[in-house]
Amino acid sequence: MNCIIVDDEFPSREELKYFINNFSNIKIMEEFDDSIIALEYIELNKPDIIFLDINMPKLDGMALGKIISHFPKKSLVIFITAHKDYAVDAFEIQAYDYILKPYSEERIVSTLKKIEKCSDEKFTNSKITLWKDNKMIVRSITQISYCEAKERETLIYINGEQYNVSCSISEF
Structure with a gap:
């Protein structure tokens, strides 16, 4: 499986990359600090997983998530945010998960393992x-x-x- 990270905060991207690289077999295709450029990339490359911050300049993550939810190829969207207020909205557009910052290793690793298990079962079945x-x-x-x-x-x-x-x- 592959993923992209869309977050305007460099330290958050670095921390998430550390967890993905050290606790999963998921390949990071690209990272973005601009949601408009990320949208163009998603349309062309169709990543399996999108880690998406909500508070982004230009196009916020929730708006981007709504756009992505209408694409024919469904990516798993995992919101990574400091804002707990948008969780209900996230699940209304079928987000796979909603992770609050600051990250907890246990929480991130749990989500990564859940994704991989789901992927293995889907392939096996x-x-x-x-x-x-x-x-x-x-x-x-x-x-x-x-x-x-x-x-x-x-x-x-x-x-x-x-x-x-x-x-x-x-x-x-």
Whole structure:
């Protein structure tokens, strides 16, 4: 999984980066002190997780969170803020979490572990429906050895067997 940090306070970004780098396998793609530039980046790069401060110049974090909540690819938005008053608003736009500053190591690490556990379960439980000899077969995506793009088809290989799917890899 990957993330970005959007916070105008350098010390807060540094502390959060320390926790992410030392207590998780989440990769930090980028950090921003400007929410407008962050929005442009999010639209192009679609990070899995967005750590978002609320009190930001130009476009505040709550407004940015509302914009992000309408994107087709849903990122996990975790508000990181000194303002406890916006928690209800944050969860109304389906924030994943709401962490108050100053950070507590226990609180941050707990959230990071929860994210990773959720991600592992999502990956483990994901299934794909395939057809072979006019029979529908359901397989876990963890069983896929590899996929190959061939014109407008995708060839999926599981345990040495080939399954043809009539869509491109990008449609998965």
